[in-house]
Amino acid sequence: MPGVEPTGFVLEHNQRLSRSLLWGGQRAFYERQGIEAWRRGLLPSFITSNPIIGRAYARVVLGWMRDWCEASRGEPGQPFHLIELGAGSGRFAFHFLEAFRQLHARSRLRDVGFRYVMTDLPERNLEFWLSHPRLQPFLEEGLLDVARFDAEHDEQLVLRHSGTVLAPGTVANPLAVVANYFFDSIPQDAFSVRDGVLHECLVSVSSPRPGPEVEAEDFLEQATVSFEDHEVRGACYGDAELDGILEDYRERLGDATFLFPSTALRCLRRLQRLSGDRLLLLSGDKGHASQDELSDRSSGVSLVRHAGAFSLMVNYDAIGRYFRQRDGHVLQPIHRHVSLHVGAFLLGQPPDGYGETELAYEEAIERSGPDDYATLLGRMDQHHEEMTLEELLALLRWSGWDSGLLMAVFSPLLAQAEAASEPLRQEVCWAIQQVWEADYPIGGEQDDLAYHLGMLLYVMERPEEALVFFEHSLRRYGEEPATYYNLGMCHVRLQQDAQARECFERALALDADFSQAREMLSKLQSGE
Structure with a gap:
C-alpha cells in the first residue's frame, strides 16, 4: 500500500497500529x-x-x-x-x-x-x-x-x-x-503481503488543530488517519506463536492487506x-x-x-x-x-x-443462526404493512418476543388488532405479555414500549390492562400529556369519572393546547 502524506497537524507518524494514540481516544x-x-x-x-x-x-x-x-x-x-x-x-x-x-x-x-x-x-x-x-x-x-x-x-x-x-x-x-x-x-495491527514480502502498515494520525487532547469528545471524529507500508525484517513480535502465524500468511497469501488481532490473541x-x-x-x-476471505483483500486498512x-x-x-x-x-x-x-x-x-x-x-x-435472522428480518422490514395479523404474530414468536421488533411492526399490528376477532385478540394479549417480560430497558430510549403496549390493549377494549402499561410508561419516561390522556380514556371506559377528570386535567396542565383532553374534560363536566 503506497504511503499517504498526512495532512494538517501531524500527531504521530508511522506508528504500529496497536500502539497508536487512536486507542487512547477509543478508551476515552x-x-x-x-x-x-x-x-x-x-x-x-x-x-x-x-x-x-x-x-x-x-x-x-x-x-x-x-x-x-x-x-x-x-x-x-x-x-x-x-x-x-x-x-x-x-x-x-x-x-x-x-x-x-x-x-x-x-x-x-x-x-x-x-x-x-x-x-x-x-x-x-x-x-x-x-x-x-x-x-x-x-x-x-x-x-x-x-x-x-x-x-x-x-x-x-x-x-x-x-x-x-x-x-x-x-x-x-x-x-x-x-x-x-x-x-x-480493541488494539490490532495491520500488515500486507506484496510479492511474497511481508510489510507492516504503520499508521499516521493528524488533526485539523494543533495538539488536541486525545480524551476530547471530538478527537476521533476530527482525526485523519493514513497508512504506509514498511517491510518487516526479522521477527515482528518476538513471540513464536504470533510470528508463526504472520510467517504462514507471508508464505501462503497472495497480495493482500489484513488486520492482525495481536491484543485479542x-x-x-x-x-x-x-x-x-x-x-x-x-x-x-x-x-x-478464512484465508480465502483475507486473500480477497488487496485494498488498504479502513476504520x-x-x-x-x-x-x-x-x-x-x-x-x-x-x-x-x-x-x-x-x-x-x-x-x-x-x-x-x-x-x-x-x-x-x-x-x-x-x-x-x-x-x-x-x-x-x-x-439458522443470528446472521440469517438479521438478514431475513431486514428483508421483512420492507413488507410489514402487507402482513396479516397472524403473520405479524408469527414474526414476533420467531424473534423470541423481541421488543424492538414489536416497535417496528407496531403500526400494522395496532390497525389489525383493533379489527381482530376475540380469539386473535387473546393471542395479541399473550404476545404483549411475552414481549414485556422479554424486554430489557436501558433508559432514555426513544421508543416507549409500555405506552405502545397500552395503546394495543386500549384499542382491543381492555382498558383495565391498558392502565397498567400507561402507568409503567409514566414511571419509565416521566409525565407526558398523551400518557395522561390515554389513562383518562381508560378510566372513562371503566366509568371512573373522577379519575378520568384528574388525568385530563393533568394532561392540560402539561400541555394547555391539548384540545382532545379539553374536549373530554368538558364532556365529563357536562355529564355527557
Missing part, C-alpha cells in the same frame, strides 16, 4: 459515554443483543457443558464460569441468562452450577448492571456477577457481587468466554491460563473467517467510525490458527456471513470429544 470514548453510548444509539448492537442470539449461544454453551460433564459432573460444588467480554448495555447477558436458565433447568445438568460474569472497562457500566431491575434476580440467585476487565492487561477477575477472585489455578471447571462486537474495538492466552487450558470462545462480529469511536474487521482466521496451534478445534459456518460471523473456538479434550457442542453449534448457528 467508552469511559466518557458509559451506558449512554447504547442509550443514544451511537454503537450498533441489535444483531448481538436480541433474544435469538441469546438463545443460540445458550444452546451451544449447554452442549459444551454436556461434553465436559459426560464422564464426570465437573468439580463438585464449583460452578462453570461464563465470562462475557465488553458486556456493554447488558442486553445480551439478559437474553442469554433468560434462555440458559430455562434450558439448564430442563437438562440433566440441572444440578451442575454456573455463574455468568459480565465484564467491561467503564465503572459506570458495572454500576448500571448491579442496579438493573431485570438483572437483580440473577444476582440474588448467584447466577450472575460483574467484574471490571481490561483486555490489554488483566490476568484475573475480581467479582463485585460475591467477592470471588478468578485467577489462574483457582478456576475448577472449564471456562466459557463470550466476545460479541469486542475484538473489533494475548488476551485469549491469559484467559486460557485462567481456564486451565479448557476454554470455549464464542464470538460474533464482522470479520474474515469504521461510530460517532466518537471506531471499529475494525476481525481476523477470525488468525484466531482459529492460534487455537489450532494449541491442538484446539474451530467451528464456523460453511457459508459466508452477511452481517455477523459467529465462531466457536475450543481448547482442551473432554472425555468423549465435542459431539454435543458440534451438534448444538450446527443447529443454533450454522443452520
Whole structure:
C-alpha cells in the first residue's frame, strides 16, 4: 500500500497500529459515554443483543457443558464460569441468562452450577448492571456477577457481587468466554503481503488543530488517519506463536492487506491460563473467517467510525490458527456471513470429544443462526404493512418476543388488532405479555414500549390492562400529556369519572393546547 502524506497537524507518524494514540481516544470514548453510548444509539448492537442470539449461544454453551460433564459432573460444588467480554448495555447477558436458565433447568445438568460474569472497562457500566431491575434476580440467585476487565492487561477477575477472585489455578471447571462486537474495538495491527514480502502498515494520525487532547469528545471524529507500508525484517513480535502465524500468511497469501488481532490473541492466552487450558470462545462480529476471505483483500486498512469511536474487521482466521496451534478445534459456518460471523473456538479434550457442542453449534448457528435472522428480518422490514395479523404474530414468536421488533411492526399490528376477532385478540394479549417480560430497558430510549403496549390493549377494549402499561410508561419516561390522556380514556371506559377528570386535567396542565383532553374534560363536566 503506497504511503499517504498526512495532512494538517501531524500527531504521530508511522506508528504500529496497536500502539497508536487512536486507542487512547477509543478508551476515552467508552469511559466518557458509559451506558449512554447504547442509550443514544451511537454503537450498533441489535444483531448481538436480541433474544435469538441469546438463545443460540445458550444452546451451544449447554452442549459444551454436556461434553465436559459426560464422564464426570465437573468439580463438585464449583460452578462453570461464563465470562462475557465488553458486556456493554447488558442486553445480551439478559437474553442469554433468560434462555440458559430455562434450558439448564430442563437438562440433566440441572444440578451442575454456573455463574455468568459480565465484564467491561467503564465503572459506570458495572454500576448500571448491579442496579438493573431485570438483572437483580440473577444476582440474588448467584447466577450472575460483574467484574471490571481490561483486555490489554488483566490476568484475573475480581467479582463485585460475591467477592470471588478468578485467577489462574483457582478456576475448577472449564471456562466459557463470550466476545460479541469486542475484538473489533480493541488494539490490532495491520500488515500486507506484496510479492511474497511481508510489510507492516504503520499508521499516521493528524488533526485539523494543533495538539488536541486525545480524551476530547471530538478527537476521533476530527482525526485523519493514513497508512504506509514498511517491510518487516526479522521477527515482528518476538513471540513464536504470533510470528508463526504472520510467517504462514507471508508464505501462503497472495497480495493482500489484513488486520492482525495481536491484543485479542494475548488476551485469549491469559484467559486460557485462567481456564486451565479448557476454554470455549464464542464470538460474533464482522470479520474474515478464512484465508480465502483475507486473500480477497488487496485494498488498504479502513476504520469504521461510530460517532466518537471506531471499529475494525476481525481476523477470525488468525484466531482459529492460534487455537489450532494449541491442538484446539474451530467451528464456523460453511457459508459466508452477511452481517455477523459467529465462531466457536475450543481448547482442551473432554472425555468423549465435542459431539454435543458440534451438534448444538450446527443447529443454533450454522443452520439458522443470528446472521440469517438479521438478514431475513431486514428483508421483512420492507413488507410489514402487507402482513396479516397472524403473520405479524408469527414474526414476533420467531424473534423470541423481541421488543424492538414489536416497535417496528407496531403500526400494522395496532390497525389489525383493533379489527381482530376475540380469539386473535387473546393471542395479541399473550404476545404483549411475552414481549414485556422479554424486554430489557436501558433508559432514555426513544421508543416507549409500555405506552405502545397500552395503546394495543386500549384499542382491543381492555382498558383495565391498558392502565397498567400507561402507568409503567409514566414511571419509565416521566409525565407526558398523551400518557395522561390515554389513562383518562381508560378510566372513562371503566366509568371512573373522577379519575378520568384528574388525568385530563393533568394532561392540560402539561400541555394547555391539548384540545382532545379539553374536549373530554368538558364532556365529563357536562355529564355527557
